[in-house]
Amino acid sequence: MLQKILWLLTASFALPALALDGEVIVHDPSTIVFHDGRYYTYGTGAGLPILTSEDGWTWKRAGSLMSAVPGGKAGPEVLAKGGNNTWAPDVIKVGDQFFVYYSAPGTQPKSAIGLLVCPTLSPEAPGYKCEDRGPVVWSDGVEDSNAIDPGVLLDPDGRLWLVYGSYFGYIRLVELDPKTGLRRDPNRKPVNVAINSEAAILLHREGWYYLLVTHGSCCQGANSTYNIRMGRSRKVTGPYLDNMGVDMIEGGGKLFAASRGRHIGPGHFGLLDLGDGVQKFSLHYEADLDRGGVSVLDIRPLLWRDGWPVAGDNLVAGAYSIESARTGTVLELAVQGSPVGGFRQRRGGPPGSSIVASGPPTSGPPPEGAPFVPQIGPPIADQEPAQVAANWPTVTGVRLAPAMLQAQQKWIIAPVAGVGGYPGAPYFRITVAGTERSLTATQGGELEASSFTGAPEQLWRIDQLVDGTYRISPKSVPDSTATWALSAVGSSTPTLSKFDPASDRQRWLLGAP
Amino acid sequence: MRIALFVFSLSLAASGLVHAQEAARPAPSTLTRPKGDAQPVDSRGFIHRWFVLEPVPVAGRLTEPAVKEALKLAALPETAQPSDGAKVTINGTEHAWHALDTLNYNLNLYHFAWSLSKPTSNVLFWVETAIDAPREMQNVRLAIGSNAASRWWLNGEPVIALNDDRQSVIDDGVSRRVTLRKGRNVIRAAIINGGGATDFCARFLDENDRPLVGLNSRL
Numbered sequence: 001m002l003q004k005i006l007w008l009l010t011a012s013f014a015l016p017a018l019a020l021d022g023e024v025i026v027h028d029p030s031t032i033v034f035h036d037g038r039y040y041t042y043g044t045g046a047g048l049p050i051l052t053s054e055d056g057w058t059w060k061r062a063g064s065l066m067s068a069v070p071g072g073k074a075g076p077e078v079l080a081k082g083g084n085n086t087w088a089p090d091v092i093k094v095g096d097q098f099f100v101y102y103s104a105p106g107t108q109p110k111s112a113i114g115l116l117v118c119p120t121l122s123p124e125a126p127g128y129k130c131e132d133r134g135p136v137v138w139s140d141g142v143e144d145s146n147a148i149d150p151g152v153l154l155d156p157d158g159r160l161w162l163v164y165g166s167y168f169g170y171i172r173l174v175e176l177d178p179k180t181g182l183r184r185d186p187n188r189k190p191v192n193v194a195i196n197s198e199a200a201i202l203l204h205r206e207g208w209y210y211l212l213v214t215h216g217s218c219c220q221g222a223n224s225t226y227n228i229r230m231g232r233s234r235k236v237t238g239p240y241l242d243n244m245g246v247d248m249i250e251g252g253g254k255l256f257a258a259s260r261g262r263h264i265g266p267g268h269f270g271l272l273d274l275g276d277g278v279q280k281f282s283l284h285y286e287a288d289l290d291r292g293g294v295s296v297l298d299i300r301p302l303l304w305r306d307g308w309p310v311a312g313d314n315l316v317a318g319a320y321s322i323e324s325a326r327t328g329t330v331l332e333l334a335v336q337g338s339p340v341g342g343f344r345q346r347r348g349g350p351p352g353s354s355i356v357a358s359g360p361p362t363s364g365p366p367p368e369g370a371p372f373v374p375q376i377g378p379p380i381a382d383q384e385p386a387q388v389a390a391n392w393p394t395v396t397g398v399r400l401a402p403a404m405l406q407a408q409q410k411w412i413i414a415p416v417a418g419v420g421g422y423p424g425a426p427y428f429r430i431t432v433a434g435t436e437r438s439l440t441a442t443q444g445g446e447l448e449a450s451s452f453t454g455a456p457e458q459l460w461r462i463d464q465l466v467d468g469t470y471r472i473s474p475k476s477v478p479d480s481t482a483t484w485a486l487s488a489v490g491s492s493t494p495t496l497s498k499f500d501p502a503s504d505r506q507r508w509l510l511g512a513p
Numbered sequence: 514m515r516i517a518l519f520v521f522s523l524s525l526a527a528s529g530l531v532h533a534q535e536a537a538r539p540a541p542s543t544l545t546r547p548k549g550d551a552q553p554v555d556s557r558g559f560i561h562r563w564f565v566l567e568p569v570p571v572a573g574r575l576t577e578p579a580v581k582e583a584l585k586l587a588a589l590p591e592t593a594q595p596s597d598g599a600k601v602t603i604n605g606t607e608h609a610w611h612a613l614d615t616l617n618y619n620l621n622l623y624h625f626a627w628s629l630s631k632p633t634s635n636v637l638f639w640v641e642t643a644i645d646a647p648r649e650m651q652n653v654r655l656a657i658g659s660n661a662a663s664r665w666w667l668n669g670e671p672v673i674a675l676n677d678d679r680q681s682v683i684d685d686g687v688s689r690r691v692t693l694r695k696g697r698n699v700i701r702a703a704i705i706n707g708g709g710a711t712d713f714c715a716r717f718l719d720e721n722d723r724p725l726v727g728l729n730s731r732l
Contacts, residue, residue, distance in 0.1 A: 334674075335577075445690070489718070490684035490686065490687035491682050495690075497722070
C-alpha cells in the first residue's frame with residue numbers, strides 16, 4: 001500500500017494543474033492559427049496582444065498586432081464608428097492572406113468591428129505588415145446590437161460568414177466576401193441568430209452549422225459565470241436550436257463547457273483542427289485558481305457525440321489501463337503474469353467438486369454430508385509490482401493481453417517537465433507502476449519497455465480523438481522522420497505505424513486499471 | 514453432465530487407454546495429402562501446406578516458464594529435417610512427420626492427432642513449412658493464431674511467442690517487421706496444447722497490415 005501511495009504521490013507531483021505553460025494570460029483569445037511553424041492567438045488589450053508558441057504547449061507574449069499596422073492603431077473610420085479599444089479579435093486564413101477581425105468599442109453598445117489584412121502573421125517575416133481595411137459592421141449605440149466579438153467561418157462551399165454581438169440585443173450574422181474580407185452585400189440587413197450571449201462563432205460539420213456562444217458574466221475573476229453554449233441548424237441563417245429544441249434567439253443553448261475544478265468561467269471558443277481526425281478547441285478561463293485567478297488560455301480536445309460537439313479534457317497524470325479499441329486487450333509488459341490474489345480455484349461450487357465453497361483454501365474434500373453454503377470471501381488486495389516483478393527483465397517487450405488488473409498492465413502516465421509538448425498538453429512518460437520500465441519506441445517502429453532516460457523515443461503525445469479514444473504517438477522514433485502512432489496489429493501485438501483516422505488500430509481507451 | 518462425459522472421454526483418449534482397442538480412425542476431413550510441388554497461399558494469405566510432427570507429450574501447462582520447459586522436453590534434434598514419413602526420436606519415442614494440406618484457413622491439430630489415435634491433450638506439435646517469395650519483401654509480418662500457446666521461428670529467428678490458454682484467433686500473434694528473402698523462407702512453430710481443441714493458422718501481412726498474397730508454400 002505504501003508503494004501505491006508513493007506512485008500516486010509521484011504522479012501527482014508532476015501533475016500539470018495549469019492550463020498550458022508559459023505566458024498564457026489572455027482574455028477573449030482569437031481562434032488559434034498555425035503559420036510558418038508557430039501557433040498564434042490574439043487577445044483583448046492594447047494593440048491586440050500576440051501570444052505565440054512553437055509547440056502549442058509553451059506560450060509567450062510577442063508584442064501586439066497593431067504594431068504591424070501603419071500608424072499602430074485602428075484607422076479613422078473604425079474609430080469613428082466605434083472607439084479606441086482593441087478587443088476580442090478573430091483570425092482566419094483565406095487564400096494566401098489572413099483576415100483579422102477585431103472589436104473596436106467606444107461607449108458600448110456603440111461599437112465597430114474592424115478588419116486587418118495581413119500576408120503573414122510571423123513578425124520575423126519580411127512582409128509582416130497589415131492593412132487596415134476599415135469597419136466591417138458596427139452598432140450605433142441604440143440599435144439592438146453591440147458590434148464586438150467577431151467570429152468567422154469559411155464554410156465548405158467557400159462562403160465566408162461573420163457572427164458578432166455581445167448581450168445588448170442580438171448575435172448577428174453577415175456574409176463576407178472571401179476576396180476582400182469585407183461585407184459581400186453591405187446593404188443587406190444582418191440576420192439575428194441569438195440573444196443573451198457574446199463570443200459567438202460558427203462551426204460546420206456533416207451538413208450542420210453550429211453556433212457556439214458564451215453565456216453568463218465575464219470579467220469578474222472567480223465570480224464569473226461564463227459558460228459556452230450552442231445550437232445547430234441546417235442553414236447558416238438559423239434557426240439555431242439547442243438539444244431541447246429551444247431557439248437560441250429565445251435564449252436556448254445546450255451547454256458545451258462550464259466551470260470545472262479550479263478553472264472558472266470558460267469562454268470564447270475557437271476551433272483548432274489539427275487534421276487526421278484530431279480536433280481541439282481554444283478558450284480562456286476567466287480565472288485560473290492555480291495562477292492567482294488570472295484569465296488564461298487553454299486548449300482542450302474537441303469530441304463529437306450524437307451530432308454535437310463535446311468538450312474533452314486533457315489527460316491528467318495517473319494510473320491507467322491502455323486498452324486497444326481494435327482488440328479490447330490491454331497493453332502490458334511481455335512478462336509472465338500472476339493472477340491477482342495468487343492462484344486459486346473458483347469459489348462457490350458444490351461439495352465434492354474441485355471448487356471450494358468458502359473461506360481460505362482448504363485441503364481435501366469438504367466433510368461428508370456438509371451442507372453447501374457459498375460464502376463471500378474477504379476482499380483481495382490489488383497486486384503490487386513488488387509481489388511479482390522480481391524476475392522481470394530490465395528491458396522487456398510489450399504486448400496486448402486480456403485485462404486482469406495485473407501489475408504489468410498498470411501504467412503510470414505522467415507529464416515530463418522541460419521537454420515541450422503539443423497543443424494542449426506536455427509530453428508524457430508511460431511507465432509501468434512501481435517500476436522504471438517505460439514505453440519506448442525502437443528503431444524500425446517497434447516497441448519495448450526500458451528504463452526511463454527522457455529520450456525523445458520515451459516521450460509520448462496523447463491526443464484525444466473526436467470519438468473520445470486516444471492517439472498515442474512517440475515524440476520521435478530512432479532514425480526516422482516519419483510520424484508514428486501506437487497501433488494494434490492483430491490481437492496481441494502492439495507496434496508503431498502511420499496513423500489512419502479511419503481505423504480502430506490506432507485508437508486507445510485510457511481508463512482505470 | 515454431457516460436458517463431464519465429454520471431458521472423461523477426452524481424458525481416456527488422451528491417456529491412450531482406448532487406443533489399443535480401436536480400429537484405425539478415419540482421416541480428418543479437412544486434411545489431405547499434398548498434391549503438386551507448390552501450394553499458393555489463399556486469397557486471404559493463409560498458408561495451407563505444412564509438415565506436422567506427431568504430438569510429443571509434455572506437461573501441457575501454458576505459462577511462459579512452462580512453455581519453455583515444454584520446448585526443452587520436446588526439443589527437435591538439430592538435424593531433424595522434415596520429410597513425409599520421416600521419423601525423429603524425442604525422449605526415446607519415435608514421431609513421424611506428415612505432409613499435409615489443410616482445406617481450411619487453419620490446420621486442425623486435434624483432428625490430425627485424433628485420426629492417428631495420438632494424444633491431443635498435454636502435447637506439443639512441431640510444424641514447419643517453407644514459403645517461396647518471388648522477391649525480397651521488407652517490412653512484412655508473420656501473423657498467426659494458435660490454440661493454445663505457441664512459439665514461431667522464421668528462417669531460424671524467433672519471431673512470435675504466445676503463452677497461456679487461448680483460442681486460435683486470426684492474427685492473434687504478429688511478429689515485428691521482418692524481411693522475406695527472395696526464394697525459400699522456413700517457418701517453424703511449436704504449438705502446445707493443454708486440453709480440448711487445438712489448431713493454428715498463419716499468414717504474412719504487408720507493411721499496411723494487409724494479407725500478403727502471391728506466395729507459395731513448398732515442402
